[in-house]
Amino acid sequence: MQLDLNLLTALDALLEEGSVAGAAARLHVTAPAMSRSLGRLRRATGDQILVRTGREMTPTPYAVAVREQVHDVLLQARSVLAPSREVDLARLDRTFTLRWHDSLVALAGPALLTAVRGRAPGVRLRFIAESSVDTPELRRGQVDLEANAARPDTHGIRAEQVTESRLVIVVRRGHPLTRAGSVTAAQYASAEHITVSRRGSLTNALDDACAELGLTRHVVGTAPTEAAAFAFARDSDLLVTVPDITVRPADTVAGLTVLALPVELPPAPVYLSWHQRYDTDPAHVWLRDLARTALASCAEAGGPLDGAAQGAGR
Template sequence: MNINESDFRGIDLNLLVTFLVLYREKSVSVAAAKLFLGQPAVSSALGRLRELFGDRLFVRTAQGMQPTSRADYLAQRLAPLLGQMQDTLFHSPDFDPHQSRRLFTLGMADWVEICLMPPLLARLHAAAPHMRFNTLATTPYQDRELLEQNQLDMALSVTTESAPWLQRSVLRTEAFVVLWHPQQLAHPAPLSLDDYLACDHLLVTYRSRAHSAIDDLLVQRGRSRQIRYTTSHFSALPGILQRVPVLTTVPSVLASAWQTHYGLCASPLPFDLPSFELSLLWHLRLDGDPARRWLAQQIAAVLSLSC
C-alpha cells in the first residue's frame, strides 16, 4: 500500500459523501433532506469542501447550484471510488465454489485424513472441481501454533487448547475401540480385561513415548500392558495386525472403516475411558471468509456420516 498518510490528515469521508449528494441534487436543501441533516450543517460542509479543494465547486444560478469544472472532475473520480468503498464495507464477497480455485491448507492426523479426505474429495468433485487442498500431518500439540502462524487455514484436531483468537466447532465425539485380526488372535468379542492385558499392543503416540491415557488408567488399577510397537502413523497398523498377533486401540470411526476393509475384529475397551471430541479449528481472522465457511460445512456434513 503506497499512500502518503499526511495527504489525508484533514479529510473527513462524510465531506466527500456530502459533495457527491450536492453534485447530484444541485440544491443545499434537497441534499440536506437526503442526508438527514439540517441546511446549516450542509452549508457548513460545503464551506469546508471549498476550503479543502481550493475551488467554489458550485455556483448559484436560476437553475440551481451548477458545478464548476473542478467539481465535475472530482465527481467523475470520486463516485466510482466511494461506490467501490461502499461495496467493500457493506457487501460480503461472492463465493462460487464451482468457480473457486482456492488452495486450502488443512492440518490433521493421518487417522482423520483416512476417514475424511476420500469422501470429502468425492463430494467436492462436481461442486468445487477447481478447489485444491494441501494436507499437513499435524498433532494436537502443533495445531494451535500452526494456525497462529498462518501455516494452516483450518485444523481438524482433538486438542483442548484455547486462545482468544481460536475458533472451534465440534464435529463429532469419538470413543476408542480395540482391533485385532482373527487369523492372528482367536479372542471372542467383547474382550475381557485379562485377554486385553495378555496381548502385546501397538500404540500411536505423538511424543515418542510408549505411554498413553490408557496406560495411566491401568496404572491406577495396579495393572499394565505390554507395548510392542509405537508409531506416529495410524496407517501402519492394519498391515501389522494382519501379520502379527497384537491388539491396537483406535478411534471408533477408524475402527468401523478398517473392520470392513481389512476383515478385523473389534471390541469396546474392557474398562471405562472418556470419549474425546474431534473439532474443526480456525483463526478468528478467517471467521468471515465465505470460502472457509462453505468448506467447513462440507467437512461437517461428511463427518456427520459414518466413514
C-alpha cells in the first residue's frame, strides 16, 4: 500500500477530536470527506478506529495505543519537509489568537504587544475573552495560546506554569476593616463578599478553607471579572478576594486598598497552554518566550500588597 501522509493527518485529528465533525472542522474539510478518510483508515488498519457509544464516538484500544505515535510521526515528517527552525521576524506575517484571563490581558498584554511589534511588525495579536464553558478552540488550533489558572487535562494540550500569585483582599479606602489592623479569619468570613467567577459560581476553594476553621463566608453576589468586582467594592463595604498579580498600583490609587488574607491557601498558579502541534513551530516558540517573560515580569514587578497594606490602617 502506498503511504499517504494525509491519512496520518486525518487519523491524528480524529483521535484528538473524537468525532468526524470535529476532525473535519479542525482540518477545514467537509464532514463527508472526513468520513471517507475514516473509511480508508479502517480498511488500511483493519481496525474501526472510532466506534459509536451512545451519542459519542470512542477510540478503540488500537487507536488509543497509537495516538502518541501518530502525532510523533507527523512532527518528524513536518520537520523533514520544513527543516529550517529559523524565523524571519522582520518578514513574519501572522495573526496569533490568545485567550487569556482578562486581568492577565490588562497586566501583561501591553508589554507583550509592545515586544511583538518591536521585533515583528507584521504580527497581529488577537486577545479574546474566556468562555463561561469549556470550548475546543485550543485543541482545534483556533486559539494559539491560553493563559489562566487552570491546567488543562485535554489530550494533546501542553501546559507550563510561568508564575504564581497569592490571594489578597481588596476593599474600598476607608472600609471598616482598614481600621482594624490585621484582619482576622472571623472578621473576613462575616463580612459581605462578592466573588469573581465567569461561570457565576458563588463558592470556591476559599469557602472550603473557611469551613475547616468552622466559619462560613457571607457571599452576596458574583461578578464576571476582577474589574467589575472592583467597581462593586468601590461603592460599598463588599470584600473582593483576588490573586495579588491582578491588583495593580493604579487600582489602589483609584479608591481601593489591599489587605492580607487571614485564611491559608497555597499560591495560585498561572499557566500558559497550547496545542502540541505548535511544539516546534518557530514562530509559536518565539511568541511563547515573549509571553512567558511578560507574565513573569508582571508578577515580579508587582508587590501591590507590600505597598497598599502598609497604608491599610490609615
